[in-house]
Amino acid sequence: MEGPRLPPSAAAHESDDDKPDDPPSVWHRPTSSLPSLPFQDPPPHHWRNHSLDFSSIPTTPLSSLAPPDSIPELETYVVQVPRDQVYWTPPPDHAKYVEKRRKNPEKNKKSGCSKRLMWFLIILIAFGFILGAITLVLHFAFNPALPVFAIEKFSFVPSNFEVTLKAENPTSNMGVSYMMRKNGVVSLTYKDKSLGRGKFPRLSQVAMGSDKISLKLNGSTKNAAMPPSGSKLPLSLVLKIELKAEYEAGPVKKNKEAAVTCDVKVKGLLDAKKVEIVSENCESEFKN
Template sequence: MEGPRLPPSATAHESDDDKPDDPPSAWHRPTSSLPSLPSQDPPSHHWRNHSLKLSPTPTTPLPSLPPPDSIPELETYVVQVPRDQVYWTPPPEHAKYVEKRRSNPEKNKKNGCFKRLMWFFIILLVFAFILGAITLILHFAFSPALPVFSVEGLTVKPSNFEVTLRADNPTSNMGVSYLMKKGGLVSLMYKNKSLGRGKFPKMSQAASGSDKVDVKLDGSTKNAVMPPRGSKQPVSLVLMMELKAEYEAGPVKKNKEVVVTCDVKVKGLLDAKKVEIVSENCESEFKN
């Protein structure tokens, strides 16, 4: 591989000028335009190894930098900047709506009243629906059942009768109190003839309760045509009661009018103080 080209020496240039037949080189400049070059020694044997040193170490020391100037003392300044003011401009649709409402104040007033009335009726309907639902639930949840009566004994005295009854309350979630209906009576009859009348004593029963009650009736058998003494034929009597039943379960209260009719067949009505009951059947019904 050849080494780098060296610039042509002055001798060589002169020798070329002595040959007028040779044409001058196209890339060479005239000798007079080239600066004088210093003389160079031929490259040493290991010139490529020296050429690989891309960053040669400088031989001269770098000049030392001057010491930095002292930092001046900082001063504090308070700058007051006014707060940014943001202005909001509503869209033009809002302006049109406001103008429309201003142009028809009477219509807007009527619309407002109509809306208020509509909301009032809606709230009223909702309230009525809730109240009806609660009433319906309470009606089915707290529905009183008819009381059940039965005749267990009958005692005849010179001036009155004493009837022993058993009263059962089949309502499982409501207690009941029995009172005499205004103008009502308890009567014992034989062939549509009254033998005695009286009043039912006030009595209270718990839910699913069962109690005995004695009812006294003023009267006698003297004014009635009865079978002769010693007759073994049963006598049919009818006991009727008109009562007022008040059912209660906490805040829930219900009032009912109860009519009780008992068909009773007895023996020894005139011969013994305590009459034998052959059969009995009582039926109850609500009047309201």
């Protein structure tokens, strides 16, 4: 009587196993490479003797396993440096100075402000010194000289005096313009008594220039105690002129107020003849 018939696959496996010379299957793993398993009861008999059943093997979490020895990772950096650049290390003193500035930022700010203020004052003082030097040079280089006047002719007609003056500008590097000063006057007096009054016409002269100017004064001799007619004694008269003088040489300009006083002695003034000038002397001065 025959027993139960096995499946074809099982029979095939048994036939294959009976061959001792056949090599083991490729997918079988040597038992020596498997990790040691905890002790447990042998698995129940299975009708497939040569099949592997891992369902009963307990799974061990990966976290409980001992980690392998860590292998340090090596990092590689690639630095490209241009050939035309040269890198140099600053001296240690520079690093100390930078560190000092980092530790005291408020002090650095104060020192920076004080340094800027100091440089501003130095520049201001230098500018003032330069300006003062330029002013001093201009003062001595362009210094107006007092004008020179002289009486060349004196005449008298009824109610008018005519005086011819010679005016000279002795300043060698500046031209000058003369005009009447505000509220100024040209007056002729005899013993502090007014004989005539008039105006000074505008006159412009170049440097070292000389010109003649004629003055007309309105007045008479009635208000003054004059000597009797026919007297040969000279009369002492005083001519006063108040002027404004403007000197100029390119961009340099200077304004002066000048007062001219002329003492003149004449004969023949009361005889209505030709008046003779016995002596004359004119002096000038600047009022500012």
